[in-house]
Amino acid sequence: MSARLARVALWATGVLVAAWLVAPTLVVIPLSFTDKVSLTFPPTGWSTRWYANFFSDSAWMMALANSLLVGVLVAVVATVLGTAAAFGLSRWASRRGAAVANVFLLAPMIVPGIIVAIGVYAVFLKLQLAGSLAGFVAAHTVLALPFVVTSVTAALGTFDVRLETAAASLGAGRLATFRQVTLPLIMPGVVSGALFAFVTSFDEVVVSLFIQSPTLVTLPVQMYSSVTRETDPTLAAAATMILVLTTVLVTGGLALSARRNRAR
Numbered sequence: 001m002s003a004r005l006a007r008v009a010l011w012a013t014g015v016l017v018a019a020w021l022v023a024p025t026l027v028v029i030p031l032s033f034t035d036k037v038s039l040t041f042p043p044t045g046w047s048t049r050w051y052a053n054f055f056s057d058s059a060w061m062m063a064l065a066n067s068l069l070v071g072v073l074v075a076v077v078a079t080v081l082g083t084a085a086a087f088g089l090s091r092w093a094s095r096r097g098a099a100v101a102n103v104f105l106l107a108p109m110i111v112p113g114i115i116v117a118i119g120v121y122a123v124f125l126k127l128q129l130a131g132s133l134a135g136f137v138a139a140h141t142v143l144a145l146p147f148v149v150t151s152v153t154a155a156l157g158t159f160d161v162r163l164e165t166a167a168a169s170l171g172a173g174r175l176a177t178f179r180q181v182t183l184p185l186i187m188p189g190v191v192s193g194a195l196f197a198f199v200t201s202f203d204e205v206v207v208s209l210f211i212q213s214p215t216l217v218t219l220p221v222q223m224y225s226s227v228t229r230e231t232d233p234t235l236a237a238a239a240t241m242i243l244v245l246t247t248v249l250v251t252g253g254l255a256l257s258a259r260r261n262r263a264r
Contacts, residue, residue, distance in 0.1 A: 025243065027041060028236045028239045028240055028243065029236075029240050029243070030042065030043055031043065031233060031236040032050055032051070032233060032236035032237040032239070032240040033046050033047060033048065033050075034046070034047065034050075034233050034236075035047035035049070036233070037232070037233070038231045038233070039231045039233055039235075039236060050232075050233045050234045050236065050237040051237045053232075053234045053237070054234050054237045054238055054241075057234070059217075059222065060219075060222060060234065060238065062217070063217050063218055063219040063221070063222035064219050064238075066216055066217060066218050066219070067201075067202050067218040067219040067220070068202075069133070070133070070136045070137060070140060070201055070202075070218060071140075071198045071199075071201040071202040072198065073133075073137045074137055074140040074141050074144050074197055074198065074200075074201035075144070075194045075195075075197045075198040075201070076194075077137060077141050078140075078141045078144040078145050078147075078148050078193075078194075078197040079148055079190060079193055079194040079197060081141070081145060081148075082144075082145050082146075082147075082148025082149045082151075082152060082193055082197070083148065083152050083190055083193070085101075085105055085145070085149050086148070086149045086152035086153040086156060087152070087156065087178075087182075089101065089102055089105075089149075089153065090153060090156040090157070102149075105145060105146060105149050106146045106149065106150070107146075108142050108143050108145065108146055109146040109147070113143075113206040113207065114206055116142070116143070116206075116207060117206045117207040117209070117210040118210070120139045120142070120207055120210065120211060121210040121211060124139070124211055129211075130210075130211045130213065131211060131212060131213025131214075131215070131216055132213070132216070133216065135211050136208070136211065136216065136218070139207050139208075139211055140200070140201040140204055140207070140208075141197075141201075143200055143201070143204060143207065144196070144197035144198075144200040144201055145197075147193060147196035147197055147200060148190075148193035148194070148196070148197050149193075150193075151189045151190070151192045151193035151196060152186060152189045152190055152193050153189075154189060155185075155186040155188060155189025155190070156186055156189070159182065159185055159186055163181050163182075163185070167180070167181045195249045195250070195252055196249075196250070198249060199246045199249050199250060202219070202220075202242070202245070202246065203220060203242065203246060204218070204220065205218075205220035205221060205223075205224055208220060208221045209221055209224065219238060219242065220242075222238075223235055223238055223239065226238075
């Protein structure tokens with residue numbers, strides 16, 4: 001009975017901590033449906049006018065389109081590079097320099113965002129990449145790469161390399177072995193990494209503030225600019241849509257990982 005009570009207490013503590021962390025974030029949802037012209041909580045009336053305002057405002061829609069475009073491109077580039085890096089590190093983990101390379105790949109996850117933003121801005125000014133689509137994709141890829149490397153490395157950690165040896169013994173080349181044997185088996189990790197890469201890019205604001213241009217503004221930057229000018233609840237509507245999208249994608253990534261672990 002004591003063990004059961006301990007488990008119940010542990011679950012209750014976890015739920016309370018999760019609620020404490022998530023509750024402030026969920027406040028934006030009712031705020032996005034308020035009928036007032038300012039951010040007042042709790043709302044005294046309900047309306048969807050701010051969602052209509054979001055989808056009818058060209059500035060908000062352009063920012064959303066930019067974020068989606070950059071996020072998709074970053075997901076593709078980071079997934080390809082991160083999968084290749086994770087594959088190389090897993091194969092040559094015992095060699096000198098592999099640990100150093102792994103530290104450098106994971107550094108953007110550890111280094112404060114403002115430091116990365118200042119460094120990226122200084123370099124991009126010289127390369128004339130600030131404010132360009134290529135610059136946004138390059139900068140966000142650097143930030144998203146560690147998540148792909150971590151996810152794919154975890155998938156490769158439980159991969160049986162003897163399957164590759166068996167494929168090679170049957171005449172398959174390295175590329176064919178990777179495409180037909182290795183990649184399908186680590187695909188849940190690759191997809192999870194791609195989802196996390198997209199979410200990382202879609203939510204990024206610090207680096208984006210430094211490299212933005214009048215013609216290329218992402219949704220988080222537009223939200224930051226909006227909150228510095230006015231208290232329009234359209235901001236809450238945009239935040240709610242980001243919250244829902246990122247939650248769905250992250251939950252999907254976690255579900256894929258859980259499904260992979262159960263299958264194994």
